[in-house]
Amino acid sequence: MQKLFSFRLLPFVFLLLAFGPGCSFNPNVQKPGEGYLQGEWRQDSVTNQKQLITYSLYHLKFSCDSFYMEIHSFSKINTGVDTCMNVGHWVEYTRGTYVQSNDTLHLTGQFCNADYSIKDDKGCFRSGDYEEFFKVSKQTDSLFTFASTTNVIPLKAHLIKRLSCHPKPI
Numbered sequence: 001m002q003k004l005f006s007f008r009l010l011p012f013v014f015l016l017l018a019f020g021p022g023c024s025f026n027p028n029v030q031k032p033g034e035g036y037l038q039g040e041w042r043q044d045s046v047t048n049q050k051q052l053i054t055y056s057l058y059h060l061k062f063s064c065d066s067f068y069m070e071i072h073s074f075s076k077i078n079t080g081v082d083t084c085m086n087v088g089h090w091v092e093y094t095r096g097t098y099v100q101s102n103d104t105l106h107l108t109g110q111f112c113n114a115d116y117s118i119k120d121d122k123g124c125f126r127s128g129d130y131e132e133f134f135k136v137s138k139q140t141d142s143l144f145t146f147a148s149t150t151n152v153i154p155l156k157a158h159l160i161k162r163l164s165c166h167p168k169p170i
Helices: 002-019
Strands: 039-042 054-063 066-075 089-101 104-112 129-140 143-148 155-162
Touching: 054 155, 066 104, 089 129
Parallel strands: none
Antiparallel strands: 039 054, 039 155, 054 066, 066 089, 089 104, 104 129, 129 143, 143 155
16 A cells, blocks of 8 residues: 555655756856856965975966866975985876865865876875855955964965856856
């Protein structure tokens, strides 16, 4: 009896999902993201970088709701394998999506190879998930400070190229 009831109920469930009010799948397209962020941003220096033992400079690209990031790290001490540290300079890549709530920018993604393909865990440095929160402060239309919740050195980035969001299929 229960199988018969379930079998008869199944077509009504499909009809409700197909034509029911208020329920629909989200489109498989990027969201527009934040207009003021669209473009390429670069950090050229860090305050007192010559006195620091280790620091990083960032190059960010925001396209719709996606981000692509290069993290150029510099160190005066060698704490890893020379082939990875490349005499005190190395680059890590990450990509993902972002959302902004008030003045906080939340980036979630994955560490990648230089071509932004997903990085396996056998390579140099970090792999796997990337997540960061930044408090964003506007200095000018083309200069922003991104204060990380995990780093004491703020990221001061200037706009090097403005981009427009053209949502692409996911």
